[in-house]
Amino acid sequence: MNREEAPGKSPEEMYIQQKVRVLLMLKKMGSNLTQSEEAFLRNYAGVVHSQMSQLPQHPIDQGAEDVVMAFSRSETEDRRQ
Amino acid sequence: MAMQMSESEGTVKVQEWQQTYYAGDSGIQSGATTVRDDDGSDYSTKKYTVTTTVIENPADVESQYALTRAQRVRAAMYPETVVEGMTILSTQTDLGQQTNVQRLAEPSQLLKTAIIHLINYQDDAELATRAIPELTKLLNDDDQLVVNKAAMIVNQLTRKDASRRVLMQSPQMVAAVVRTMQNTNDMETARCTASILHNLSHQREGLLAIFKSGGIPALVRMLSSPMESVLFYAITTLHNLLLHQEGAKMAVRLADGLQRMVPLLKKSNPKFLAITTDCLQLLSYGNQESKLIILANGGPEGLVHIMRNYNYEKLLWTTSRVLKVLSVCPSNKPAIVEAGGMQALGKHLTGSSQRLMQNCLWTLRNLSDAATKQDGLDGLLQVLVSQLGSDDVNMLTCATGILSNLTCNNSRNKALVTQSNGVEALIHAVLRAGEKEDVAEPAVCALRHLTSRHPDAELAQNAVRHHYGIPAIVKLLNQPFYWPVVKATVGLVRNLALCPDNQGPLRDAGAIPRLVNLLLKAHQDAQRHATSSTQQTYQDGVRMEEIVEGCTGALHIMARDPINRSEIASMQTIPLFVQLLYSPIENVKRVSAGVLCELALDKQSAEIIDAEGASAPLMELLHSSNEGIATYAAAVLFRISEDKNSDYRKRVSVELTHSLFKHDPVAWEMAHNTVSMEPGYGPEDLDVQYAPYGYAPEMPMNGAPIDGDMHDEYPQDMGFDTLHRPYNEY
Numbered sequence: 001m002n003r004e005e006a007p008g009k010s011p012e013e014m015y016i017q018q019k020v021r022v023l024l025m026l027k028k029m030g031s032n033l034t035q036s037e038e039a040f041l042r043n044y045a046g047v048v049h050s051q052m053s054q055l056p057q058h059p060i061d062q063g064a065e066d067v068v069m070a071f072s073r074s075e076t077e078d079r080r081q
Numbered sequence: 082m083a084m085q086m087s088e089s090e091g092t093v094k095v096q097e098w099q100q101t102y103y104a105g106d107s108g109i110q111s112g113a114t115t116v117r118d119d120d121g122s123d124y125s126t127k128k129y130t131v132t133t134t135v136i137e138n139p140a141d142v143e144s145q146y147a148l149t150r151a152q153r154v155r156a157a158m159y160p161e162t163v164v165e166g167m168t169i170l171s172t173q174t175d176l177g178q179q180t181n182v183q184r185l186a187e188p189s190q191l192l193k194t195a196i197i198h199l200i201n202y203q204d205d206a207e208l209a210t211r212a213i214p215e216l217t218k219l220l221n222d223d224d225q226l227v228v229n230k231a232a233m234i235v236n237q238l239t240r241k242d243a244s245r246r247v248l249m250q251s252p253q254m255v256a257a258v259v260r261t262m263q264n265t266n267d268m269e270t271a272r273c274t275a276s277i278l279h280n281l282s283h284q285r286e287g288l289l290a291i292f293k294s295g296g297i298p299a300l301v302r303m304l305s306s307p308m309e310s311v312l313f314y315a316i317t318t319l320h321n322l323l324l325h326q327e328g329a330k331m332a333v334r335l336a337d338g339l340q341r342m343v344p345l346l347k348k349s350n351p352k353f354l355a356i357t358t359d360c361l362q363l364l365s366y367g368n369q370e371s372k373l374i375i376l377a378n379g380g381p382e383g384l385v386h387i388m389r390n391y392n393y394e395k396l397l398w399t400t401s402r403v404l405k406v407l408s409v410c411p412s413n414k415p416a417i418v419e420a421g422g423m424q425a426l427g428k429h430l431t432g433s434s435q436r437l438m439q440n441c442l443w444t445l446r447n448l449s450d451a452a453t454k455q456d457g458l459d460g461l462l463q464v465l466v467s468q469l470g471s472d473d474v475n476m477l478t479c480a481t482g483i484l485s486n487l488t489c490n491n492s493r494n495k496a497l498v499t500q501s502n503g504v505e506a507l508i509h510a511v512l513r514a515g516e517k518e519d520v521a522e523p524a525v526c527a528l529r530h531l532t533s534r535h536p537d538a539e540l541a542q543n544a545v546r547h548h549y550g551i552p553a554i555v556k557l558l559n560q561p562f563y564w565p566v567v568k569a570t571v572g573l574v575r576n577l578a579l580c581p582d583n584q585g586p587l588r589d590a591g592a593i594p595r596l597v598n599l600l601l602k603a604h605q606d607a608q609r610h611a612t613s614s615t616q617q618t619y620q621d622g623v624r625m626e627e628i629v630e631g632c633t634g635a636l637h638i639m640a641r642d643p644i645n646r647s648e649i650a651s652m653q654t655i656p657l658f659v660q661l662l663y664s665p666i667e668n669v670k671r672v673s674a675g676v677l678c679e680l681a682l683d684k685q686s687a688e689i690i691d692a693e694g695a696s697a698p699l700m701e702l703l704h705s706s707n708e709g710i711a712t713y714a715a716a717v718l719f720r721i722s723e724d725k726n727s728d729y730r731k732r733v734s735v736e737l738t739h740s741l742f743k744h745d746p747v748a749w750e751m752a753h754n755t756v757s758m759e760p761g762y763g764p765e766d767l768d769v770q771y772a773p774y775g776y777a778p779e780m781p782m783n784g785a786p787i788d789g790d791m792h793d794e795y796p797q798d799m800g801f802d803t804l805h806r807p808y809n810e811y
Contacts, residue, residue, distance in 0.1 A: 015734055018715075019715075019719070022712050022715045022716055022719070023716075025708065025709075025712040026678070026712060026713075026716055029709065029712070030579070030641070031641070031675075031678060031679060031716070032641060032679065032682055034682060034720065034723075036723065037719070056708075060709070061533060061534050062575075062579060062638060063532065063533025063534055063538065063575065063576045063579060064529055064533060064571075064572030064573070064575045064576055064631070064634065065572075066488075066489040066490045066529070066530050066533075066534065067489065067526065068449075068450040068453060068486050068489045069450065069482060069485055069486060069522075069523060069526065070450055071446050071447055071449065071450065071482055071486075072408055072409040072411075072414065072446075072447035072448070072450070
């Protein structure tokens, strides 16, 4: 969670900010939002706008990780083929 | 038969020709020679004059024949002794029927020749035996001219079988030759002596004699000779020793043979290089130290250079065998790749030599995990995709394995393979693989790589569906379970589910019950093992925790679809997902929080999640350093508190904020100092009507002061949910 905010914000401001970030992160990760969550974002459009630049800029891929396979465990011999 | 036909035709032609102006017999068919008649005025051709004498008395005829019999036999066996123009009585009355003497002519010639050879052999052997002591002495002479002449004679003797055998039976002679070879400054002497050893090396007895006389170190030294012929003799003799003489490999290694051989890879004679590379293979197979010596002397670069620049099949084959041996060495592998080995080996996958192609494929497969960041592999990738159509199981095993690794974390390679119809080809490979896991596993892994983490991933996800791959892939989740294939397949299913159009087909193929059953089985296995020992459980080399993570991750993405979401929840999976929140494995926490986040979109599921006591572990997960985990945890908490009363929601808000400030004491202090004491905090929906300012003084609960004492209300290790569910750690 982003805690590096300018000092002076009230707890409720922090809460809204964090919730907006949570919802924006969910969207970035491809998750669905409820209707009330979508409405919350519309209500706090200004916070949404400021939080967008705080999100990680790289895509957050939800696919499975790529894994190499180690094949060279032993030599295969074909002495005089 | 053809020769007989041509002989008959030839005879006819000669006869025809004889009717022409030139009436004489040239002897082309009969073997007759030209004979001048008595007055010298005319010439005719005759080999023998066949005289038919009419005698009235039969006894006289018989005696005539007896007189000429010896002549006929001698003429048959020793035609060179027949005087020209001599008349020998012939008993052949029918031209189509040879006489016994005529029939025996050729076999008797052969026998005569064999006897002559035997006589010569004996002579050669006796000569060599008599000459050896003297020749040995001469080889040790101080006069280099004498040594040179002696070497030449011995070299001549080694060219004949009999004398060669005698020489190799003389340890003193062989030792003298070895000594002369390594001590001489004369090039011709060096050549002769190297040739002698080369000739001796064609028999086992000769090899043993060379070995026992210290020939190997001497021959290794000759590998530095500036004379090409000496080099050739030395490497060929060493090759014969390595092939057939026990102990030779160790002796060559001890004599620093590898250090001398590797630089010879720069030579340009293909046949010489073929022998040299075969020596390297013989020395390095199964010997790690030898492989490291080859590496230290620039072996990978030299071998790759050959693969890139030569066309002689035998050389390419022997070189590919050395590379195959080196490709299992962790130190050589990156060096071969850096030298351009992948590209060079890839050049030989479409030629006519099956053995070369197979060696290159195995080597490429071994190298592939070290080549994931290599450039310039476009051509190789396209060839490999085309090879996926093969029925040869070795080719399929290699092609799928190489493709799997080269598409790992490489966007460019993924895009190229996708655009080259790789998806379709891999699906067909999966279908043809059947129970051959060495093909199925890498093929599925390759599909998994193609379907995520690159710009064309969506193209690949759709291509799987278009080419009817979904049912075949889901079938891989059936029993009997081969866990590496299962693990790869659940990852692929997860990727396929990222495409909304695949959600329905995956569901129709029965992916959800299969994933849930696998998850349950793997979880039970892991739990059972965790209670019995501290060792992690592996099956077919796969940890059950990996299957738990993979299945939950696939269900997480599938739960994005509302119908799938409902089906997943209906299989009583929520309690298990909540339990997985307690896993010590971060990835398992992430995927279980993720699937609960999706399931919580449905009110009914949200209630079940709450009833299962998910709040406590979710509160803990708010503190996770992994933002994805914390995000999912927060989202689930929001969703399960939506229909709760305001007090509950306030508590959630406080805990969220508390948790959010937990690692930021300065901000927490600032927040405390700016809190207003305005009354009237209402029970309205916290989310929608929460005011940006004027945080209610009742928060936290019961009017407690907003300071550190608040912590007493909410024990840090428990949160406020009393349904703490202990979880057996893996």
